Every structure is written in C-alpha cells, then in structure tokens.
Amino acid sequence: MSGKRSLIRSGTTVDQMVRAIGDRIVTGVLRPGEKLDEASLATRFEVSRTPVREALGQLSAMGLVERRPNRGAIVAVVTQEHLASMFESMAELEGICARFCAERMTGGERRALEVEHQASARLVRLGAEEDYEYFNTEFHTRLYRGAHSTHIYELTVMTRSRLAPFRRAQFRLSGRLAKSWQEHDAIVTAILRGDGASAGIAAKNHVSIVSEASAVFAAVDPASPKAGLAELPS
Amino acid sequence: MSGKRSLIRSGTTVDQMVRAIGDRIVTGVLRPGEKLDEASLATRFEVSRTPVREALGQLSAMGLVERRPNRGAIVAVVTQEHLASMFESMAELEGICARFCAERMTGGERRALEVEHQASARLVRLGAEEDYEYFNTEFHTRLYRGAHSTHIYELTVMTRSRLAPFRRAQFRLSGRLAKSWQEHDAIVTAILRGDGASAGIAAKNHVSIVSEASAVFAAVDPASPKAGLAELPS
DNA sequence: CCAAAGGCAATTGCATGCACTTTTTGCCAT
DNA sequence: ATGGCAAAAAGTGCATGCAATTGCCTTTGG
Numbered sequence: 001m002s003g004k005r006s007l008i009r010s011g012t013t014v015d016q017m018v019r020a021i022g023d024r025i026v027t028g029v030l031r032p033g034e035k036l037d038e039a040s041l042a043t044r045f046e047v048s049r050t051p052v053r054e055a056l057g058q059l060s061a062m063g064l065v066e067r068r069p070n071r072g073a074i075v076a077v078v079t080q081e082h083l084a085s086m087f088e089s090m091a092e093l094e095g096i097c098a099r100f101c102a103e104r105m106t107g108g109e110r111r112a113l114e115v116e117h118q119a120s121a122r123l124v125r126l127g128a129e130e131d132y133e134y135f136n137t138e139f140h141t142r143l144y145r146g147a148h149s150t151h152i153y154e155l156t157v158m159t160r161s162r163l164a165p166f167r168r169a170q171f172r173l174s175g176r177l178a179k180s181w182q183e184h185d186a187i188v189t190a191i192l193r194g195d196g197a198s199a200g201i202a203a204k205n206h207v208s209i210v211s212e213a214s215a216v217f218a219a220v221d222p223a224s225p226k227a228g229l230a231e232l233p234s
Numbered sequence: 235m236s237g238k239r240s241l242i243r244s245g246t247t248v249d250q251m252v253r254a255i256g257d258r259i260v261t262g263v264l265r266p267g268e269k270l271d272e273a274s275l276a277t278r279f280e281v282s283r284t285p286v287r288e289a290l291g292q293l294s295a296m297g298l299v300e301r302r303p304n305r306g307a308i309v310a311v312v313t314q315e316h317l318a319s320m321f322e323s324m325a326e327l328e329g330i331c332a333r334f335c336a337e338r339m340t341g342g343e344r345r346a347l348e349v350e351h352q353a354s355a356r357l358v359r360l361g362a363e364e365d366y367e368y369f370n371t372e373f374h375t376r377l378y379r380g381a382h383s384t385h386i387y388e389l390t391v392m393t394r395s396r397l398a399p400f401r402r403a404q405f406r407l408s409g410r411l412a413k414s415w416q417e418h419d420a421i422v423t424a425i426l427r428g429d430g431a432s433a434g435i436a437a438k439n440h441v442s443i444v445s446e447a448s449a450v451f452a453a454v455d456p457a458s459p460k461a462g463l464a465e466l467p468s
Numbered sequence: 469c470c471a472a473a474g475g476c477a478a479t480t481g482c483a484t485g486c487a488c489t490t491t492t493t494g495c496c497a498t
Numbered sequence: 499a500t501g502g503c504a505a506a507a508a509g510t511g512c513a514t515g516c517a518a519t520t521g522c523c524t525t526t527g528g
C-alpha cells in the first residue's frame with residue numbers, strides 16, 4: 001500500500017477514521033440503521049480493515065454505532081423511548097450547564113456570550129437558518145464551556161453528538177428561529193443576572209422545546225434497511 | 235497465568251478484554267498512571283495483540299485509559315480539577331436520578347428499595363464494611379435504574395466507573411458507615427414520599443460528602459511516575 | 469407449491485508480520 | 499565525569515491472511 005494519508009491528516013489513522021465515520025453519522029450522511037461494512041469503509045478511506053475495525057469499536061463505545069457480534073455494525077438506531085431519554089438527559093445537562101454558567105462564568109465569558117447572542121438577532125431577522133444553526137451550536141458550546149466543569153462538558157458534548165442525527169432540520173419549522181432566540185435570551189439574561197436557578201430552568205425548557213420539534217423527524221426517520229413494512233400512507 | 239477466558243466468558247474476545255482490563259482499572263488492580271503494555275496484556279490473557287489494542291481503544295473512548303500516539307497507553311490519570319469535576323457531575327447525576335425515582339418508580343421498585351435499605355441497617359450495626367460497600371453499590375444502581383431513563387443510566391454508570399478508582403476505601407473512614415446509611419435514609423424517605431425535589435437534594439448532598447471523603451485518598455493516590463510536585467496542604 | 473436442510477459466498481474475528489516511532493544504551497569526545 | 503550522539507532494542511501502528519460464523523440461495527422432500 002502506498003500510504004497517502006496526507007489528506008485527512010492529524011492523529012493516527014484510527015483517530016481519523018473515528019472522526020470521519022463519526023462525522024458522517026452525526027451529520028446524517030450515514031443514517032441510523034445503515035450497515036457499516038468494514039471492507040467498504042476500508043477501501044472508501046484507503047486504509048486496511050484494522051483501523052476501521054478499531055474505529056467502529058470506539059464509536060460503539062461512544063454509542064454512535066451498534067455492533068452485533070459476527071454480524072457487522074450499523075449506525076446506532078435508537079428506540080423512541082431511548083431517544084426521549086436522551087433528550088430528557090440533554091435538557092437536564094444543559095440546565096446544569098446554564099446554572100453553572102450563571103455562577104461561574106468570568107466577566108469576559110459573560111460579555112462574549114452577550115455580544116454573540118445579540119449579534120445573532122440579525123440572523124433571525126434575515127431568516128438565515130443555515131447561519132443561525134451554526135451560531136446556535138456555538139452558543140450552546142459556549143454554555144457547556146462556561147460551566148467550567150470538564151466532565152459535564154464531556155457528557156454534554158457526547159450526548160449532543162448522539163442526538164445530532166435526530167435534530168437536523170429543527171430550524172426548518174417556521175417560527176422556530178425567533179422562538180429559539182427568545183429562549184436564548186431568557187437564558188442569557190438569567191446568566192448575566194447571576195441567577196443560576198432561572199438560567200437552569202430556562203435552558204432546560206429550551207431543550208425540551210427543541211426535543212418536541214425534533215421528535216417529529218425522528219418518527220419518520222427509521223432508515224432500517226429491511227423493516228420495509230408498509231411505510232407509505234395509502 | 236491460568237486466568238483463562240472461561241471465567242469471564244461471553245461476548246467476543248475484545249469484549250472480554252474490555253471487561254477484564256476495565257475491571258482491573260475500576261477495582262484498582264491497575265492504578266492510575268500505570269503503563270498498559272499491549273504485549274504483556276496479550277500474553278497475560280492469552281490472546282493476540284489485536285483484541286488488546288481494540289479493547290484499549292474502547293477503554294480510551296470510555297475515558298478509563300489514556301492513549302498517547304506511538305507511546306503506549308496508561309490508566310487514565312486525572313487532575314485534581316478533573317476529579318472534582320467528575321464528583322460534581324456525579325452529584326448532579328445522582329440528584330437527577332433520585333428526583334426521577336421519586337416521580338417514576340413503580341410500587342414494586344419503591345418497596346424493594348425500602349426493603350433493601352432497611353436490611354442494610356444490619357450491616358451498619360455489624361460494621362461490615364465489605365458487605366456494606368457491596369450493598370451500597372446495589373443501592374445506587376437501584377436508584378439509577380429507578381430513574382427509568384436509559385441515557386441518564388448510561389451517563390451515571392459511566393461516570394461512576396471513572397470515579398471508581400478514586401473512591402475505594404471511602405468506608406474505612408470511621409463513622410462513614412452510619413452517616414452513609416442516614417443519608418440513604420433521607421433519600422429513600424423522600425422518594426417514598428414522592429418528593430422529587432428533596433430526593434434530588436439529598437442524593438446530591440450524599441455524593442458531595444462521599445466526594446470529600448474520597449478526595450483525601452485521591453490526593454495521596456497519584457501513581458504517576460514523576461509529577462512529584464508538592465501536594466500536601468500546609 | 470411450500471418448507472426444511474444443506475452448501476456456498478460473503479463477512480467478521482483474530483493472529484501474525486512488518487514498518488515506523490520512541491526510548492534506551494553504549495560509546496566517544498570534551 | 500559528563501554531555502551528546504548514534505545505533506540497537508523495545509513497542510506501537512497498520513496491513514494482510516486465515517479460520518470461523520452468518521446469511522443466502524439452491525435443492526430436495528413432503
């Protein structure tokens with residue numbers, strides 16, 4: 001083999017595979033239930049099966065893929081129940097983050113949060129869904145960081161990853177943009193006030209609402225290969 | 235070594251390795267900072283290096299081991315700061331579990347919780363640290379289960395695993411046994427009352443106290459080869 | 469025509485081998 | 499004696515190969 005790993009560089013081959021496959025799952029290129037063939041992935045990324053196998057193992061440990069012994073791996077497919085549980089956890093986690101933010105954010109962090117938040121109002125007016133979605137991710141990441149708790153950060157980011165496949169397109173719902181901003185505003189205000197309890201509640205509600213918006217898509221999502229039970233409405 | 239995989243059987247070889255190595259980390263046989271040599275582990279468990287490598291990768295994804303590219307793996311060594319963050323998270327998570335328990339546990343679960351809890355009083359009177367520690371684990375697991383939230387359960391169990399290496403011997407502290415039982419009692423009472431808020435607070439406090447008890451050991455623990463920085467408080 | 473069984477292709481699981489990186493050791497020069 | 503350098507030893511990272519398991523397809527009996 002002629003090693004031409006210079007394209008996706010950084011880290012070991014396994015790390016690259018974890019990122020590559022993980023990204024494709026999180027961004028929805030690979031849909032829940034889709035089969036992950038080791039050989040195909042190996043040729044697709046021009047590596048041998050070994051790093052692919054290791055990557056699948058790690059992704060499995062992270063909960064992004066599901067491994068059936070001797071029967072291959074598939075993108076993790078979650079039940080409605082588990083999905084609800086993840087959203088619920090997400091709400092709690094974000095609540096914790098917001099509460100901690102209110103109590104612990106530095107002056108600089110508060111200022112940056114406020115500034116970015118205010119700036120995002122423009123995206124709402126323009127109806128720039130794409131850009132707002134990007135900002136939204138940044139906003140929440142800022143909250144996770146602002147909690148100043150490495151482990152909470154890890155748990156939260158990890159949970160967000162696992163939810164990612166199910167929350168795409170949430171902003172396509174009309175009016176969601178403006179509502180989202182208002183909810184953010186409540187969180188920011190409470191944080192700046194140093195009111196942890198309120199910030200936590202606001203953040204929790206924010207996620208809960210998102211979860212309801214996303215649930216719609218989740219219900220339609222099952223990309224299970226077979227399970228081709230009658231799906232078209234008559 | 236006559237370890238033989240017949241004892242830890244079930245699942246693929248990789249799974250067995252994950253459990254085997256993970257157990258040794260969680261139970262403290264392998265101490266934080268200790269080097270994990272692939273070849274040694276392979277011969278120790280009578281498998282080839284491949285499954286060992288995969289296991290280390292997964293354990294790394296779980297946060298139990300740390301992998302330095304090209305430089306081998308070590309049992310995850312956490313900073314004081316990160317440790318505090320994990321205990322803090324644990325307190326929050328247990329609080330959530332207890333709150334959910336109060337709201338969601340079935341009659342049977344409540345009864346079982348109560349019965350087991352009362353039974354444990356005997357262990358306290360006998361000063362049976364070993365047995366109480368086992369019961370304690372069961373008790374908390376019961377709380378995690380009773381929350382009826384798969385994802386919260388996963389997060390909590392995972393966090394507990396990562397904390398395990400640092401909380402051994404917590405019951406050696408005199409008086410800890412009785413105090414622990416009283417704290418459990420507050421949690422159980424609140425749950426049976428259906429008082430989620432109180433249950434959450436009680437559980438959170440319980441963990442916080444454990445964290446303080448464990449912090450003592452953590453400070454002495456660093457099996458890190460060097461890093462002999464002054465750590466004793468004046 | 470359907471159902472069960474058997475064989476075949478495809479795929480996973482693990483072992484081994486080799487290349488590359490890091491670390492150690494030993495030697496020489498200062 | 500010490501510092502530095504070089505070569506060897508150790509150990510990791512990935513590819514390849516082979517055995518084993520699974521799923522599919524064909525075949526055969528009812």
